[in-house]
């Protein structure tokens with residue numbers, strides 16, 4: 508069967524590879540001169556821009572694409588798990604090393620606000636619920652019919668998706684520094700924590716599930732045109 512995929516971002520490339528692995532004859536169409544979509548590295552006015560994704564939160568999705576063709580991803584890319592995911596430095600020079608080490612996270616939260624430890628645990632539990640719905644259950648469901656969207660409304664209301672990420676975090680955490688820290692995930696895609704729907708809170712749990720990985724050399728290494 509012949510298939511045409513429009514757009515060569517991660518989504519288009521992954522779709523094209525999955526179709527190819529199923530035996531389709533695939534044509535991938537891209538309007539830019541090179542592949543990658545938002546994950547492109549490109550030159551403009553003498554500057555080099557890394558367009559988007561830096562951290563890999565679900566490495567199995569990338570590895571799977573190689574495995575579909577019986578290739579070992581290690582022969583092509585090196586995804587390294589990071590020990591410290593983010594370092595926050597506040598105006599008063601307080602530092603917080605955000606990581607997947609829960610004991611270390613608890614120790615640092617206690618240093619800033621002991622009272623917020625319970626709220627932190629509740630927040631993580633709530634983001635697991637968002638993750639279970641938004642990632643595990645719905646990530647591969649096509650939202651191509653209005654009915655599919657309507658069917659999700661009760662669950663979205665239960666998960667408080669009418670709130671912003673900041674507002675959800677603030678309902679569990681009292682300290683302003685910790686509030687800002689735990690609601691920063693929309694910034695990763697240029698979003699605003701004060702207006703982005705709390706569905707995006709699933710990233711908080713997603714990171715804890717598989718860790719944060721860095722593609723050694725970045726996107727840059729693989730773009731031979733630059």
Ligand SMILES: Cc1cc2nc3c(=O)[nH]c(=O)nc-3n(C[C@H](O)[C@H](O)[C@H](O)COP(=O)(O)OP(=O)(O)OC[C@H]3O[C@@H](n4cnc5c(N)ncnc54)[C@H](O)[C@@H]3O)c2cc1C
Pocket residue numbers: 513514515516517518519520536537538539542543544545546558559560561562563564695696697
């Ligand atoms: C600043 C920023 C930082 C980010 N950081 C991370 C991160 O650290 N980790 C992470 O996992 N995600 C991150 N993301 C999100 C991630 O980049 C996107 O989710 C992902 O790249 C989207 O891939 P996509 O294939 O869905 O879309 P896109 O990458 O947008 O690809 C769409 C492609 O379709 C092409 N196209 C569109 N219309 C046509 C047409 N008519 N004809 C031909 N071609 C067409 C476009 O040129 C483009 O190449 C970040 C995003 C941004 C913006």
